[in-house]
Amino acid sequence: MRIYISVDMEGISGVTRWQDVISTGQDYQRARQWMTADVNAAIAGARAAGAGSFVVEENHGVEDLCNLLLDEIDPEADVVRGIPRGGATTIAALADPDEHFDAMFLIGHHAKAGDRVGIGAHTISYGDYRSVRCNGRPIGEGEIFSVVAAGRGIPTALIAGDDVVCEEMVACCPGIETAVVKRALSKTGGWIVPPVRAQALIAEAAARATTKLVGGELPVAAPRIEAPFAFEIELRQPIEPAVVASIHDHHPEFSVDGDRTITFTHTDMATAYRMAAICSFLARSGRVRSY
Numbered sequence: 001m002r003i004y005i006s007v008d009m010e011g012i013s014g015v016t017r018w019q020d021v022i023s024t025g026q027d028y029q030r031a032r033q034w035m036t037a038d039v040n041a042a043i044a045g046a047r048a049a050g051a052g053s054f055v056v057e058e059n060h061g062v063e064d065l066c067n068l069l070l071d072e073i074d075p076e077a078d079v080v081r082g083i084p085r086g087g088a089t090t091i092a093a094l095a096d097p098d099e100h101f102d103a104m105f106l107i108g109h110h111a112k113a114g115d116r117v118g119i120g121a122h123t124i125s126y127g128d129y130r131s132v133r134c135n136g137r138p139i140g141e142g143e144i145f146s147v148v149a150a151g152r153g154i155p156t157a158l159i160a161g162d163d164v165v166c167e168e169m170v171a172c173c174p175g176i177e178t179a180v181v182k183r184a185l186s187k188t189g190g191w192i193v194p195p196v197r198a199q200a201l202i203a204e205a206a207a208r209a210t211t212k213l214v215g216g217e218l219p220v221a222a223p224r225i226e227a228p229f230a231f232e233i234e235l236r237q238p239i240e241p242a243v244v245a246s247i248h249d250h251h252p253e254f255s256v257d258g259d260r261t262i263t264f265t266h267t268d269m270a271t272a273y274r275m276a277a278i279c280s281f282l283a284r285s286g287r288v289r290s291y
Contacts, residue, residue: 001213002053003046004094004101004154005077006145007039009060009067010110010120011161013181013198017188018120022062034195035060035108036069038160038181041199042107043074045206050214055080055101059090059109059141061125089277091145094152095270103157103213104149105206111164111184112140118164118184128280130260133232134272135225140165143172147223147269155220157209160202162190173221175212179205227267233279235260246286254282 009021014034019025043054056073057080058065066081073079085092093099111118114131123132123140131138142165146156159169160179169176181198183191193201212218238259239247247254247262254275255263262279266272278288 001051001102001210002055002100003043003051003103003105003157003210004149005039005042005054005056005105005107006059006091006094006109007035007056007068008106008108008110008141009035009062010108010122011165011181012038012108013193013195013202015108016119016182016190016192018126021060021120032067032069033072035067036072037195037199038107038202039068039077040072040074041202042105042158042160042206043077045203046105046210048203049207049210051102051210054078055093055099057081057090057093061090065090089270089274091148091270091273094145094154095148101149101152101154103155103209103218104145105158105160105209106142106145106156106169107158107160107202109142109159109161109165109169110140111162111168112138112143114138116164117187119162119182119187119190121164121187124276125280128235128237128283130234130236131232132276133234135230139225140168142169143224144269144273146173146221147225148273150220150223151269153220155213155218157213157218158206160205172224175218175221177205177209177212227269228265229267229269229272230265231263231272231276232257233262233276235262235280235283237283239283243283243286247282250287251282254279
């Protein structure tokens, strides 16, 4: 049994604020250790229940997406990190048609922007995006990834993060196991389970998820959203008129609504995610080389 693990940092055990997950923050180096240990806990729990192969892909957009401690990660796991990865995406391995996975785990993921506030809540860009909507409602990275996974026949089996993101993922992936490692009190405050205890919770949840998979008890959930995927990326800052004109001239697949919302539609969620990820660059220059 082969497990794909997407790891982010805002939802990692012990993390409370943005300063914890950037390289200049007081606790960033410790957060890297917590991040690595949370992944190891998920691997250990899944292995104990029958999983044998793991691919870990970094999703945290700091330091060129190189945050895990490779000399501390489980030595039997493969790790995908760094950029680019064949496009502006952090799900290169998940979307690769030549790779096969039996399930997806989401470790350290966070709540989405534009809904109930969770610790570090945002979608794709913490600083640039006010909200990301798909087919008329706010969407988070976890749900985007689950749609890509479902399209490949892969169930989303585990979410580890705060109570808000766990609730979000239960709503879109019935049967998913949860490891609630902290309770959000605000975007920068929470009721924290210390990492050592939190990692035990993650291992237990990973074991439960894998047991369900082995027993055929976790079918692929039908996504709550279906193609075509109409995205609206609402930016925090307005786009200059000259940049709007450049977007329309060079990238007719994108439109600008008002002075700060970029819209587009695509039938493939992996491609739509890549398009959403480059909108902050597009808003600054009006032109990008590829996505």
